[in-house]
Amino acid sequence: MSAESAVRRIERTPPAEIERVRKWIFTEEYREKNFARQALVVNPAHACQPLGAEMVAHGFKDTLPFVHGSQGCASYFRSTFNRHFREPAPTVADAMTEDGAVFGGQNNLFEGLENAYSLYKPKMMAVFTTCMPEVIGDDLTAFIKNARLQGHIPADFPLPYANTPSFNGSHINGYDAMLKSILETLSAGHQSQGGDNGRINLIPGFDANTANYREYKRMLKAFDVPFTLLADISDAFDSVNDGTYRPYPGGTPLEEAAEVLNGKATLALQKYSTVNTLKWLGEAAQGTVESLAMPIGIRNTDAFLLKLSELTGKPVPEELKAERGRAVDALTDGHQYLHGRKFALYGDPDYLLGLVGFLLELGARPWHVLCSRTTRKFEKEMKALLETSEFGRGCTVYINRDLWHLHSLLATDPVDGIIGDTHGKYLARDHSIPLFRVGFPIIDRINLHRLPLIGYTGTLNLLTQLANRFLDIQDETCEDQWFEMMR
Numbered sequence: 001m002s003a004e005s006a007v008r009r010i011e012r013t014p015p016a017e018i019e020r021v022r023k024w025i026f027t028e029e030y031r032e033k034n035f036a037r038q039a040l041v042v043n044p045a046h047a048c049q050p051l052g053a054e055m056v057a058h059g060f061k062d063t064l065p066f067v068h069g070s071q072g073c074a075s076y077f078r079s080t081f082n083r084h085f086r087e088p089a090p091t092v093a094d095a096m097t098e099d100g101a102v103f104g105g106q107n108n109l110f111e112g113l114e115n116a117y118s119l120y121k122p123k124m125m126a127v128f129t130t131c132m133p134e135v136i137g138d139d140l141t142a143f144i145k146n147a148r149l150q151g152h153i154p155a156d157f158p159l160p161y162a163n164t165p166s167f168n169g170s171h172i173n174g175y176d177a178m179l180k181s182i183l184e185t186l187s188a189g190h191q192s193q194g195g196d197n198g199r200i201n202l203i204p205g206f207d208a209n210t211a212n213y214r215e216y217k218r219m220l221k222a223f224d225v226p227f228t229l230l231a232d233i234s235d236a237f238d239s240v241n242d243g244t245y246r247p248y249p250g251g252t253p254l255e256e257a258a259e260v261l262n263g264k265a266t267l268a269l270q271k272y273s274t275v276n277t278l279k280w281l282g283e284a285a286q287g288t289v290e291s292l293a294m295p296i297g298i299r300n301t302d303a304f305l306l307k308l309s310e311l312t313g314k315p316v317p318e319e320l321k322a323e324r325g326r327a328v329d330a331l332t333d334g335h336q337y338l339h340g341r342k343f344a345l346y347g348d349p350d351y352l353l354g355l356v357g358f359l360l361e362l363g364a365r366p367w368h369v370l371c372s373r374t375t376r377k378f379e380k381e382m383k384a385l386l387e388t389s390e391f392g393r394g395c396t397v398y399i400n401r402d403l404w405h406l407h408s409l410l411a412t413d414p415v416d417g418i419i420g421d422t423h424g425k426y427l428a429r430d431h432s433i434p435l436f437r438v439g440f441p442i443i444d445r446i447n448l449h450r451l452p453l454i455g456y457t458g459t460l461n462l463l464t465q466l467a468n469r470f471l472d473i474q475d476e477t478c479e480d481q482w483f484e485m486m487r
Contacts, residue, residue, distance in 0.1 A: 031408035035401075042404035043423060045346045045372040047440075049164035049174030050128050051077045052206055052273075054091060056178040057126035059231025061251035064122035067093035068109055068140065069130025073166070083443040084208055085237040090247045092116045096132050105133050106143045113159075114152045120247065123254060124186075127161035128178055134165035158254070160185035170373045171440075172273035172348055175206040179231065180277040186258040187284075196287045199256075200227040200311060201263040203277070205270020205294075205350055208440035210238040211452040216269075219455060222317040223308055228256045228263065238450060261285045265311045269294050269304070269454075270350035272378060295454045296354030296462070297361050298327060320456070327456035330463055335362045337467040337487075340391075342367035342415040346406060346424065347439040349378040353385060354454075355419060355438065358462060360389040368409045370398045403427060417466070434469050438462075 024030050050067065054077050057065035067074040074093035081089035094112030096105045109127075116125060129140060140161050147153050162177040202216055213234035220227045235250020260266070264287045268274045271291035282289045288311070295304040301324070305316050342365045345352055349371050356366040369382055379399045386392030398405065403423060410418075410431045418424050421439040428435035442448050452458040471487050 025407070026411040028412050031412050034405060034408045041402050043426075044402045045370070045420065045423060046170035046172075046348070047080065048166035048171060049169050049177070050130050050166060051080060052171035052174030052176075053126070053128035053162055053164045053178035054089070054174075055081070055171075055206065055208070055233060056175055056182065056231050057128075058089065058236040059233040059251055060124060060126070060182060060257060061253050062123035062248045063251060063254075064116060064120055064125045064248075065089075065091040066112065066116060066125045066127045067091060067130060068105060068112075068127055068138070068143075068161075069093065069096055069132050071095040073130040073132075080441055080443075081237065084441040085210070085449060086446065087237045087239060089237075090120075092120070101132055101136060104136060105138050106146065109143050110147055110150065110152045113147055117153055117157070122248070124158040124160070124182075126178060126182060127159060128164045128174065129162075130164075131166045134163065134167070158185050172206045172270075175273050176276050179203070179274065180280055183230070183257060183260050183277065184280065186254055187261045190258045190261065191284070192262045192286070196264040197259055197262045198226055199259065199263045200225055200308070201230055201260055201266040202227055203230045203266065203268040203270070203274055205268060205273040206348060206440075207270070207294075208233075208237075209449045209451075209453055210234045211450050212454045212458070215452040215455045215457060219305070219320060220308070222320055223312055223314055225308075225312045225314070228252060228260065230257060230260065263287050265290070267292060267304075267307065267311075270348075272349040272374065293357065294350050294354035295458075296351075297358030297459055298324070298331070298456070299361060300354055300357055301455050301459065323456040327459045330460050331362065334463050334467045337470055338463075339363040340365065341417065341470070344368040344370070344406060344410060344415045344418045344420075344433075346370040346372065346403065346418075346420040349374045349382075351439055353378075353382065356382065356385055356392075358459065360385075360391050362463070363391050365391050366395050367415050368396055368398065368406065368413070370401050370403075370406050370409075372400065372402050374399050407431075417470075434473065436466055436469065 054065045057063050071093050074091055078089045078091050094108035096108050100108050140163060144159055144161055148155050153159060160181040162181045164174040164177055204213060204216060210233060213232055217229060230252055232252045239249040261284050266281055266285055266287060266289045268278055268291040278289060278291060292304055292307060293300045295301040305320060309316050340363060343359060345355055345366055352369055352371055356369060359366050371378060379397050382397045386395045407427055410427060417434050417436055418428055419436045419438050422437060422442050422444045424435050425444060437445055437448055451461050453462060
């Protein structure tokens with residue numbers, strides 16, 4: 001065989017065929033084929049379990065996240081947090097390689113734990129897995145027990161751990177598994193039999209907006225009630241720049257978290273990212289355990305503050321009532337710019353429920369609501385929420401679908417705006433629709449995680465972001481005779 005015949009020549013697609021396909025993927029015919037696919041996933045709007053587990057670990061004081069798996073996975077988690085928060089995400093990994101894939105990762109774990117404990121001096125390490133140890137069946141429970149027995153780590157050192165396979169669930173499942181493990185570990189032996197300690201435990205759930213955590217703390221302080229925020233990433237991912245590097249800036253104090261079962265009450269603001277944690281707390285905690293919708297918008301914030309008032313026996317503080325009045329005034333001034341506009345939303349289930357409620361308050365229409373990995377329970381709850389308003393009529397909910405499915409929805413049933421994370425910017429560009437960046441990750445804009453989205457202040461921020469962008473578009477696209485000073 002000659003050298004020439006062995007060479008496979010590149011066949012270039014004719015420009016006319018490229019143009020034909022480009023137009024075809026915007027058609028109803030293509031949408032039908034797109035929604036018929038089952039095995040292939042294109043641009044899912046979720047991350048993997050261990051990423052969620054790592055974020056929990058960063059929320060506890062003097063805690064070092066420990067990845068049992070490959071170095072590449074650890075780098076992915078760290079770089080994602082780096083890009084979203086523009087802050088370091090100090091994490092270690094036991095760097096399993098081909099040997100670990102064949103013989104198991106116990107020796108990697110032993111060496112990694114010993115080195116991390118000696119070098120970085122944490123008060124707790126939170127261990128979680130990636131795909132490799134999960135696929136080969138590493139017994140994390142036995143490995144950690146052996147590490148203590150063989151003296152690689154002190155017998156009394158807190159070492160919560162969670163199995164977080166990347167090929168199953170999503171970041172919110174990993175968040176849930178790690179949070180439950182940390183609280184179980186720290187609270188062991190601390191349960192009081194003499195009544196509650198008067199504290200309110202607040203669980204924000206997987207929320208990558210550091211300003212939201214500060215807003216929760218500000219509202220709780222206004223009630224003048226002792227509280228514990230589980231887990232508090234506000235300083236870990238929004239720390240001061242004063243020339244001193246702090247490997248463990250902020251976080252929930254371990255001694256406070258150890259008292260979680262003795263609290264007066266526990267409130268979770270994201271039930272879908274805390275399913276197993278809430279189940280365990282409901283069985284083990286002395287106080288009441290409840291979940292509420294994320295306090296996005298007026299109605300959800302009202303419900304949150306009224307619940308705090310009920311639990312504490314104190315009236316809603318006057319300063320928060322005044323904030324509500326200003327937020328309602330702002331909505332009255334600005335709802336006209338959003339009334340009747342259609343939106344496509346994607347993201348985590350709890351965020352979507354909060355955002356959809358907010359849009360309905362404005363008279364906007366959450367036309368396409370897409371959650372790329374969730375349950376029928378969420379679908380049912382979202383549809384019920386849409387049915388509470390005339391502006392939810394005709395809106396659709398799609399679960400376990402990806403952003404390429406959303407492409408077909410936008411092509412065949414257009415909307416006025418998209419709400420979601422950075423991954424939607426390609427859809428926004430292809431369909432000439434503005435993208436309002438909410439969620440995780442946001443890696444192409446700065447400081448959005450420093451603006452609260454919850455509470456009355458967050459309501460004002462969301463309204464301002466949405467309305468002003470539409471006013472910008474109007475100014476940028478209108479004819480000269482409609483280019484007005486006053487909008």
